[in-house]
Amino acid sequence: RKEVEQDPGPFNVPEGATVAFNCTYSNSASQSFFWYRQDCRKEPKLLMSVYSSGNEDGRFTAQLNRASQYISLLIRDSKLSDSATYLCVVKGGGFKTIFGAGTRLFVKA
Amino acid sequence: DTEVTQTPKHLVMGMTNKKSLKCEQHMGHRAMYWYKQKAKKPPELMFVYSYEKLSINESVPSRFSPECPNSSLLNLHLHALQPEDSALYLCASSQEGAGSGANVLTFGAGSRLTVL
Numbered sequence: 268r269k270e271v272e273q274d275p276g277p278f279n280v281p282e283g284a285t286v287a288f289n290c291t292y293s294n295s296a297s298q299s300f301f302w303y304r305q306d307c308r309k310e311p312k313l314l315m316s317v318y319s320s321g322n323e324d325g326r327f328t329a330q331l332n333r334a335s336q337y338i339s340l341l342i343r344d345s346k347l348s349d350s351a352t353y354l355c356v357v358k359g360g361g362f363k364t365i366f367g368a369g370t371r372l373f374v375k376a
Numbered sequence: 377d378t379e380v381t382q383t384p385k386h387l388v389m390g391m392t393n394k395k396s397l398k399c400e401q402h403m404g405h406r407a408m409y410w411y412k413q414k415a416k417k418p419p420e421l422m423f424v425y426s427y428e429k430l431s432i433n434e435s436v437p438s439r440f441s442p443e444c445p446n447s448s449l450l451n452l453h454l455h456a457l458q459p460e461d462s463a464l465y466l467c468a469s470s471q472e473g474a475g476s477g478a479n480v481l482t483f484g485a486g487s488r489l490t491v492l
Contacts, residue, residue, distance in 0.1 A: 298479075299478075299479040301480065301481075303481075308464075309485070310466055310483040310484060310485050310486050311419065311466075311481075311483055312483070313480055313481070313482075316480065354418055354419075356481075358479055361431070361432070362407055362409070362424040362426060362431050362432055362470075362472075363421065363424075363432060364409070364421065364470075364479075364481060365421070366418035366419050366420075367418060368417070368418050369418050
C-alpha cells in the first residue's frame, strides 16, 4: 500500500463547477497535512495546510479526518486558472514528507 | 520570486561528467531537502538535512552526494550518472517546530537535468 494515495485523475470540469479531491494516508502517526498545487514544469507550491477542524481559504476548503486517515480538498466555482496538478502531502514525525501521486485538474470554458 | 534559489536551471551532462547542483535560502530555515521528480510523477524524497547534518537518506545511489556547507546552502554533487537519472531536481526548505508555517516546504524552481 502506498503511504499516500490520491484519487486517480484527470478531472475534467467546466468553469463554475465544484470538484472534490480525496487522499488517504497509511501512517497513523502522521502529524502535518497539506495540499500543494503544481503547474506544468513548475515547482510545487503550497495551496493550504489542512487542520482537523477543517479550514477554508476563499473557494478552497480542506478537511482532515484522523480516524479514517483521510484528507479532502473542495474547490468551488472552478476557474480556468485552477487547472493544475493537486498534490496531497503528509508529514510524519521527523522530516519525512511524502507526496501523493497527484490529481490533474482541467477546467474548461 | 521564489525564496529558494536553485542553480543551474538546466544542466546537460555526460555519464562520465562531474557536476553539482546548488540551492540557497535565506529564510532562516534549518531543514533543507532534495527531491527528484520525473515527468508526470510526484516529487520523491532523496535527502534531508537538519541543522546542517544529514537526517534522511532515502537509499539514494552513491553517485548522488549531498553536502550542506552551512545553514543557507545545500549542494548535490553528481558523478557517473545514468540516463535514467534525468529528471527535475527540486530543493526545498522548511522551518521546523510548532506554529503556523512550521513544516511547510518551500521549493525552489528546480534544476532540470539531462544525462546523455
